[in-house]
Amino acid sequence: MDLHEAQLYERLDAAVVHCFLCAHSCIIKEGQRGICAVRQNVSGKLFSLCYGHPVAMQVDPIEKKPLYHFLPGSKSFSLATRGCNMRCGFCQNWQISQVHQGDVGGEATVVSPQEVVAQALANGCQSISYTYTEPTVFFEYAYAIAQEARAAGLRNVFVSNGYMSEQCRMLLSPVLDAANIDLKCFIDEVYRRVCGASLQPVLDSIADLQRSGVWVEVTTLIVPGVNDDDAQLQGIARFLAAIDPDIPWHLSRFHPDYQFDAVVPTPIEMVEKAVAIGRRSGLRFVYAGNVAGSANDTSCSACKKIVIKRRQFDILSYNVVAGGRCAFCQEIIPGIFSNVCHCEEGFSPTKQSL
Numbered sequence: 001m002d003l004h005e006a007q008l009y010e011r012l013d014a015a016v017v018h019c020f021l022c023a024h025s026c027i028i029k030e031g032q033r034g035i036c037a038v039r040q041n042v043s044g045k046l047f048s049l050c051y052g053h054p055v056a057m058q059v060d061p062i063e064k065k066p067l068y069h070f071l072p073g074s075k076s077f078s079l080a081t082r083g084c085n086m087r088c089g090f091c092q093n094w095q096i097s098q099v100h101q102g103d104v105g106g107e108a109t110v111v112s113p114q115e116v117v118a119q120a121l122a123n124g125c126q127s128i129s130y131t132y133t134e135p136t137v138f139f140e141y142a143y144a145i146a147q148e149a150r151a152a153g154l155r156n157v158f159v160s161n162g163y164m165s166e167q168c169r170m171l172l173s174p175v176l177d178a179a180n181i182d183l184k185c186f187i188d189e190v191y192r193r194v195c196g197a198s199l200q201p202v203l204d205s206i207a208d209l210q211r212s213g214v215w216v217e218v219t220t221l222i223v224p225g226v227n228d229d230d231a232q233l234q235g236i237a238r239f240l241a242a243i244d245p246d247i248p249w250h251l252s253r254f255h256p257d258y259q260f261d262a263v264v265p266t267p268i269e270m271v272e273k274a275v276a277i278g279r280r281s282g283l284r285f286v287y288a289g290n291v292a293g294s295a296n297d298t299s300c301s302a303c304k305k306i307v308i309k310r311r312q313f314d315i316l317s318y319n320v321v322a323g324g325r326c327a328f329c330q331e332i333i334p335g336i337f338s339n340v341c342h343c344e345e346g347f348s349p350t351k352q353s354l
Helices: 113-122 135-151 166-175 188-195 200-211 230-243 268-280
Strands: 009-011 016-019 027-029 039-042 045-048 056-061 075-080 127-130 155-160 178-182 215-222 249-253 286-289 306-311 314-318
Touching (some): 075 113, 113 127, 113 135, 135 155, 178 200
Parallel strands (some): 075 127, 127 155, 155 178, 215 249
Antiparallel strands (some): 009 016
16 A cells, blocks of 8 residues: 655644544544545554556646636546545435445555646646545645645636635635635535535635635535525525625535435426525625526626527637626626637637636
């Protein structure tokens, strides 16, 4: 088994360590692992078992993260290792995120941070996304890649459940450009029962990352009977609007999977209702995920014209000009926009500068 000494831990005595990478703040005895199952105490030191061992690497449109206001139309080199610090019963990547004590370590594939960056550049990507599983649990690997990426002119993206410690956020934010945080519900008891975690650390991550200058978008997977009531949806929307009404909120339709394979898919009408709740609560950019239609388009908050028209992950038309402004009325469209947007064949994007 390959071992890489972890960061963000302390030795309590010769045989016990305290990991403060995430909000679980695990106390780990000799030979044991933390809740994530990918950090192990070996002879009184904490080691990452997944450093350099991605289980998924591919090129994605940035819209798949989902990020709609960050380098629209660009490609992002996406990777993950095994492991997660939550136990969500409705996890849709459970085959690689939900691992057990004997499942991690010694994978044949070894990919250095330098090799990851080289592959991202070779594939014409503008960013690297740490995604699919929870990137916090492979922090050391992601952090090393992120530093290499920055030096090579690439941006860094976390697609995260937000269950990270303050110390982790402080180290991460200087090399992080964007994050999509999964805010799963707005009741602490539901978080504990369904996800094996708690609500407040996730709220803290959203607020802290946004204040630190990281571009933040938020996703909520709407699961029938778990978080689809008006009170929770209004709570989430009002929380986000109080931080910044320009935070994009993605409301995704659930499909049966993992331990929730008997739960019905989210009715489209429920997703549409949630979108309406978000807009009534003051959010300017609310999107419907896994649902076709205009709820995926970005409209100017001033003149209401469509500035980015989408079909699933493809951009059909792009009317954001230099400085991130609406081409029709010159209102600023919040986000980070590249100097060119690659639309689907047959459409001519408007060039712009950062």
